[in-house]
Amino acid sequence: MSIRPVALVPAIAGVLLLAVLLFPICWMLAASLMPESRLFESRPFLPTAVTFEHYRALFDERNFLVPVRNSLLVSGLTTLVAVPIAALCAYALARLRMRGKGLVLACVLAISMFPQISIVPPLYLILRELRLLNTYPGLVLPYLTFSMPLGVWLLTGFFRQLPKDLEEAAMLDGATRMRALRDVVLPLAAPGIASTAILTFLYCWNEFLFALSFTLGPDRYTVPVAITLFRGRYQVPWGEVLAATVVATIPVALLVLACQRRIVAGLTVGATKG
């Protein structure tokens, strides 16, 4: 019986952690549904009146679907470009025998360590010369500067964990290295690739500085930029900001939930008794 209180400790810790993590989200959700006039009351996270006014304003007056679409496009495209290229690069670094592998990996890491602000001016000049300012490629290309190193690092780790025997078996079975990569390595690395894709997408979704610097008007603003620019000269429309934040959270939450199931499925393939 004396074990019981000890066994409860992790459970209590878990509940506390969850409460801390969920508190701002609950507040955000509650406040986005409250009339503006009640937002600054003494107990703002107990909704006393529910209104969808903020959401209506968000889509009718502020045209918030445009930044959501921009963010989805830019983040999605970046993920689609970055992950396959990073996967090939990581496979080469993890498996092939070549000189200077360590140096390449160190450089990749160093590049991802640059403070973002330091590469904004050169990137701005490049994009201007290429006439890519205020375009989708004008965001996707800069986003590759941080998403590729991230992907290469994560995937190199995943590929290294896979047993080499499997690829060698495939090659003796008659597969070329690329075929072995497709038929054997990629299916087994799927959980790793999925988590890399999620992380890449999240980084792009949350990215602010590049989006602010390389877009010029509301037609190309991404969600974080659009929300920041809600604030007027004399007031901040907190209700709409919070409603926008809720809208911005939903796609990401859905994506993570969808992929999480795949990741778990990938990890347990063949492990269950039938």
Added chain:
Amino acid sequence: MAAIVLTGLAKTFPNGHVAIRNVDLGIDDGEFLVLVGPSGCGKSTLLRLIAGLETPTAGRIVIGDVDVTAHSPQLRDLAMVFQSYALYPHMSVRDNLGYGLKVRRTDRAVAAKRIADVAAALDIQALLDRRPAQLSGGERQRVALGRAIVRQPKAFLLDEPLSNLDPALRAQARAELRRLHRTLGATVVYVTHDQEEAMTLAGRVAVMRNGAIEQMAPPLDVYAQPVNTFVAKFIGAPAMNLVPATLVGIGTPSGALAGIRPHDVVLGAHGQIRATVEVVEPRGHDSVLHLRLDPPGVEPFLAIIAGSAVPPAGAHVFLTLPVDRRHLFDGRTGARLE
């Protein structure tokens, strides 16, 4: 099926480790060749060179009548069974067996027929729809073997395929391998560190040390006529006793070593060497005696005595080393003296 010829083959790894030194080796069509040696002797590297998973630093590899030295593994048409089995974990047993056929665009009906035949031969029909993770060690081993057989390759390369099995299964799998080799008539190169496996399976044994082949001959010849002290000690269990030849009354050449297998030692009152029994290990049908010879400075000496009349520990005994069972080696080089 095809013969394999290695000429002047050498492999030095980029880190400077010399794994294979100038190996010449001819494997006949349909032969069962076992590469045996202690770990690190280069036997697995030699197999991987034949497979094309490593590139040699010198020498040529000819399979059938094609020089495949520069060919990548998929062009060599060999099948390999890995120590880890290396079954594709995300594919069913059926797809594991059929992968090589699919990659080589074998006609589907033909492939299905071959998979069914191999599954029947190896008694794994019931497992075809399972995943590797749902199989026992012995079943995985059979599937790995099946994946090699179904391809009908030019030769089979087996890298310690039985070392992950428990002893009972291993004996059974050994018998099955012999049977398969007889029915398929296949060229097999088999790597093991277990001299017993080498003795029981091989048509010929190649004993390796430090990247070179010390002796290549049928197993019984290697056992009866080891070319040097290394082979003499490595093949046969327990290992051969080696003592200075002067102890057994052989004076020339000076410094020579006399070798005798524990089974061949005879105990009897008329023996010329005195010894003390230190430990007795009864094994049922016989007993292993650990002896200390009276002349000082001699390593522990083993004798295997059949029957129940075994001297107890502490007893003083006399040994005879029958002349026709004695091996003589050069004391310095270790080479066999005739």
